[in-house]
Structures are given as C-alpha cells and as structure tokens.
Amino acid sequence: METKVYKMGDSFDSSNSEEIKDEIMALLEEGDANLIIDLSDCTYVSSAGLRVFLMTYKAAETKGVKTCLSGLNYDIKELMSVSGFDNFFVFYDTVEDAKEAIG
C-alpha cells in the first residue's frame, strides 16, 4: 500500500488546527494510503492538536489504513503519554523508520 507523509509545521494548536485537520482529512480521503504524520519540525502541540490526532486515528480506522507519528520531541511524547495516546498511536524516530515499519 502507498504511504503518504504529512509534514507538520512548528506548532499544532488552536491557531491552525482546523486548517491542518482539513489537510489531513483530505489526504485520507484521496485514496487507500497509509499516513505518517511527521512532527520532526514541531515543538508544540496543544489539546486542539490532540483533538485532530484523535479524529485522524478514527478516520484511519474507518478507512482501514494505518497511521503513525514520527519525530516527536520529548515534550510532545510526554503529552501523548499523559493523554493515553501512546498506547494506540505508534511513534517512530524518523519518517524512514516509519515507512519501513508500516510500508
């Protein structure tokens, strides 16, 4: 199956989460492809971002494709862990690692 990569900018919060949600949902809608969300340039995720991760997870499940995250920094990993997202989303250090694992 094809794999698409969504590259996140430096922050994912209430100032841009609606826009990013639309972009990610469009990628999932385009066709049967797994989706890697790359956070290697991202230093900040707020609850508005978490909300979109949750929607992405549900949408991928419904479509029957895999989705995972790569390049999370320490703070974002901790946020994921406090939210209990780390038990369900798989994290990889780099996009290449993610591609190899889910591709």
Next chain:
Amino acid sequence: MKKRFHFEPVEGKALDIIRVLIKDEAVVSCRKAFMALRLAIEELVTNVTLYAYPSGGGGYLDVEIEKDAACIVLRFIDGGIPFNPLERKLPDTTVPLKDRKEGGLGILFVIKKMDEMEYAYINQENVLTIKKKLTSED
C-alpha cells in the same frame, strides 16, 4: 516582580491574548517548562473566552505573572460565571481511542504538569492560580 495584563473584551480574542502571554519575557525565559506553560495558557485562556461570558457583553480577563528563581506563578482572573476547572470530570485515558470522546485532555495535562493549582471565587471573580517550579534547566 509581578506583571499584570488586562484584556477586554475577551470574546473572540483567544488567539490574540495567548500570543501576548506566550511572548511575555518571564514565560519565554522558562525553557524546560515553556511547553507546559504555553499549554496551560492556551487551555485556560480559551476556556474563559468560550465559556465564562455566555450572555456576551465582551467580558474581561486579567492575568498576573510572577517569576523568581524557584518558580513561576500565573493567575487568571475573570468576571464570568463561577467555574472551577479543577472540578471538571477528567477523561479516562485508558479508553481506546476509537471509543474516546473529545475534550478534557488539555486541562488534564495542565493538572499533571503544574505543581500547584488553586481555584477561588472571590468578589464575583474566578481566580485560578497555577504554579510551576523551575529547575536549573529553565
């Protein structure tokens, strides 16, 4: 040194208010704690702008920021309806994501990451104080 910001009106102004606060010198200077503080600011400011003034009228929010070598304290004061965010029901983070409802994760993170949180309703104002201890890495 204590700094006080006054925002009025707050309706529809969350992003502007957040932008001002996360650029405050005392907040920016907390390096290791910065993301937790930024998240707390986004969460608490958004709550006030969305829910504190249900009948409209603009509303106000005052924010005090005080920092010394040991800790940073932020105090959020609004004249809206009484609301104690610490009494909010927190989400069960063991529930699989496919069965999760949205919401509550921001305040959960704030509660976990701050060292102290205190709420009071005084003279018709909600006063929420959060305190984060600083380390040598901040």
